[in-house]
Amino acid sequence: MAAATEREFPGPEALADFLRSMRLGIEDGLDPLAAAERAAVELPTNLRGAVDTISRRLRGEYYEDEWGFDEELAEATYPLFDFLYSTWWRVEATGVGNVPAHGRALLVANHAGSIFPFDASMMTMAIMKEHPLPRWPRFMVLDWAFELPFLSSFMRRVGGVPAGPHNARRLLESDEMLMVFPEGAKGTGKPFSQRYRLQRFGRGGFVEVALRTGSPIVPVAVVGSEEIYPKLGESRVLARATGAPFVPLTPTFPWLGVLGLVPLPSRWRIEFCDPIDVSAHAPDAAEDRRVVFDLVEQVKETIQDKLYENLVTRGSAFL
Amino acid sequence: MRRVLITGVASHWGLELARRLERDPEIDYLAGLDSRPPPGDLERTDYIEADLRSPVISRLLTGTEVDTVVHCGILWYPEPGRPAKALHEINVIGTLQLLAACERTPTLERVVVRGSAAIYGCEASAPQFFTEDLARRLPLRTRFQRDISELEDYFDNFARRHPELVCCMLRFQPEIGPDLATPLVRYLRLPVVPTQLGYDPRVQFLHADDATGALAAAAAAPIRGPVNVAPDGAISLSRMLSLLRRPMLPVPHPLFAPALARLGRELGAGELYGDGVRLLRFGRGVDNRRLREEVGYVPRFDAAAAVRDFAAEVDGRRIAPRLHPGVLVERLIGTR
Secondary structure, three states, X not given: OHHHHHHHOOOHHHHHHHHHHHHHHHHOOOOHHHHHHHHHHHOOHHHHHHHHHHHHHHOOOOOOOOOOOOHHHHHHOHHXXXXXXXXXXXXXXXOHHHXXXXXXXXXXXXXXXXXXXXXXXXXXXXXXXXXXXXXOOEEXXXXXXXXXXXXHHHHHHOXXXXXXXXXXXXXXXXXXXXXXXXXXXXXXXXXXXXXXOOOOOOOOHHHHHHHHHXXXXXXXXXXXXXXXXXXXXXXXXXXXXXXXXXXXXXXXXXXXXXXHHOOOOOOOEXXXXXOEOOOOOOHHHHHOHHHHHHHHHHHHHHHHHHHHHHHHXXXXXXX | OEEEEEEOOOOHHHHHHHHHHHOOOOXXXXXXEEOOOOOOXXXXXXXXXXXXXXXXXXXXXXXXXXXXXXXXXXXXXXXXXXXXXXXXXXXXXHHHHHHHHHHOOOOOOEEEXXXXXXXXXXXXXXXXXXXXXXXXXXXXXOHHHHHHHHHHHHHHHHHHHOOOOEEEEEEEOOEEOOOOOOHHHHHHOOOOEEEEOOOOOEEOOEEHHHHHHHHHHHHHOOOOEEEEEOOOOOEEHHHHHHHOOOOEEEEXXXXXXXXXXXXXXXXXXXXXXXXXXXXXXXXXXEOOHHHHHHHOOOOOOOHHHHHHHHHHHHHHHOOOOOOOHHHHHHHHHOOO
């Protein structure tokens, strides 16, 4: 028992050895980080790895791609989102095999919840956990969220990109998988009584981008996201004061303050539908409004049908 | 054989370009125009002392019988003897006078202007990689941006009226290099670097060698229209400071500009120009495919490599930590 705890946490002697060895390193002319790395041999193996990782990151020796996506950091958030996925929301994902394992793809889903795109994170978790060839998707985030401190840089590191056709096109052209929520703020800001009723799908920009880049469209129906922050009303005053598109009033927010931001533990289902191949159309079809609107309607109807189906399958929202 | 005139030859980039073009056997006449003599030695460049803002340059330019004009006289930030108030005059009026002079030079074939990517602005929701057609899509917020936009307007009109001339506007991202004295480079060399709390912009700093290389390549290639000059990829400010081993000092963003001005005065680093504060909050990325494919210049350093190279160059002058961690640790645990 004592031995087991000693392996996990360093005793005071090990810590003292670590610090002493670090000091020697610094006196040898190493910089503090290099000294810490050298001194880490005094520590148990599990901590040694952590010291290495931390000092490597502090030295800037990690990779981030041209969009600012940092895979190592995204992986570090895995346990938190895995908890939300498996325990908190008990997500059941179906049809994950419909997500292409390689190449460009556009995942189109209904949007609900709040400023933080939990639906995007749960779709990511479904792909990372259940897909035979997992890959990190990117997701488009409402512009306004990118003005916010902390949240903007966090979302960028885990794969968020400001919503817009230029970014979408460039991502797809570099063969990434992209998740978009064409309802945008209209989807997240609708009252609880309107839940699971799809709002207008913007101007169909996502279809234009898919046609231009020849990316297959995978409609995704997400059930459960509407109940995490049931929006009963909204505060115009707070919205104007913060510049937010809307500020929801839920049974818990803002009455419980920060605690009110804890999402309710609803039960989720995510269905990835059959991909829609747009390669039959020429890229110029993006300028043909009829083709674009037909495809928008097709995607929207698929998602709406699957939403109702999964609502019935799910049964009770919370139990 | 070509005859080239460089305006703003006393500026860092004017001088660097002149040095590079002097070695080019294709060029048999090289002239450098500025209101003050170039700070370094030039071998065969004919120095012409003139102020761009004065109408005299019309006669001067015609006399040189040049076929290429490279305009390096656009200032991004105030310099000693060239205060912020004079920037508009120098940038906009100077360019206008130069274009007027170009109209009266019958031998002219090509005009290249060293402009700035600041025309795109820095916004949270902006395209992450601006292509050349996306200029002025966002509000022009700073004075420098408005100046750049105005002179690009004049330049576009000039190019339209003179289809026989090859007119190229280069939009440079900010440069990085140990020899540069720009406000952003001085900012990166502060012992403690203030950042804006909660913001971690994606930036592209162009390696100084690539900046000169791209300028020389654009002067030689007959390319029309705007061209972005930027490294491949992008890097976040936090990673950049880690690579530079500079501790960050996050301050709430309304206090950032005053804090930096204060720190800058104390340490002689000077203030950031208007575009810089927004750049260090929202960042800016531009697409460099036109530079690579049409101008044919492939930057040698990508965004991260440029920072690494800068870090290696300035490493020798690193200051030691004030609080020696070893001493601190010894006191804490009370060992020998």
